[in-house]
Amino acid sequence: xxxxxxxxxxxxxxxxxxxSMGDTPSGGKGSEPPDMTMNERLRALEAEVxxxxxxxxxxxxxxxxxxxxxxxxxxxxxxxxxTRMDQLAEKTSAIPGQISAELRDTVRTLSEAITATKQQAxxxxxxxxxxxxxxPQSPLPPLAPPK
Numbered sequence: 001x002x003x004x005x006x007x008x009x010x011x012x013x014x015x016x017x018x019x020s021m022g023d024t025p026s027g028g029k030g031s032e033p034p035d036m037t038m039n040e041r042l043r044a045l046e047a048e049v050x051x052x053x054x055x056x057x058x059x060x061x062x063x064x065x066x067x068x069x070x071x072x073x074x075x076x077x078x079x080x081x082x083t084r085m086d087q088l089a090e091k092t093s094a095i096p097g098q099i100s101a102e103l104r105d106t107v108r109t110l111s112e113a114i115t116a117t118k119q120q121a122x123x124x125x126x127x128x129x130x131x132x133x134x135x136p137q138s139p140l141p142p143l144a145p146p147k
Contacts, residue, residue, distance in 0.1 A: 036044075
């Protein structure tokens with residue numbers, strides 16, 4: 001009984017649809033031309049369905065293409081980021097060695113400076129200079145008169 005009720009409901013819906021389309025000025029019902037046979041209408045419907053499937057295929061390919069490009073960018077930037085992180089890790093691992101070397105050099109310099117200031121300066125004894133003997137002065141010859 002339920003199956004028969006569904007068939008009746010479908011027939012009523014189909015009749016309501018035909019009634020709502022009404023007559024067109026060209027004399028046919030709805031959007032169909034009056035001179036089309038059932039086979040022609042079926043071919044036109046098949047052509048429309050083929051057109052829709054082509055649009056669906058194009059849309060699917062476009063979405064897949066855009067998704068592929070997006071995935072390539074994500075993978076590319078991910079690899080680039082990982083490479084940069086590896087370089088950063090190498091640089092940061094070298095920093096403690098550089099700091100310890102610089103600290104050793106600083107400590108050595110400071111210890112040398114402290115040691116140098118603690119050492120006594122050599123004692124210097126100043127002696128007065130010995131008196132110099134003056135050579136006897138000879139008298140100067142007399143000046144000749146100008147000519």
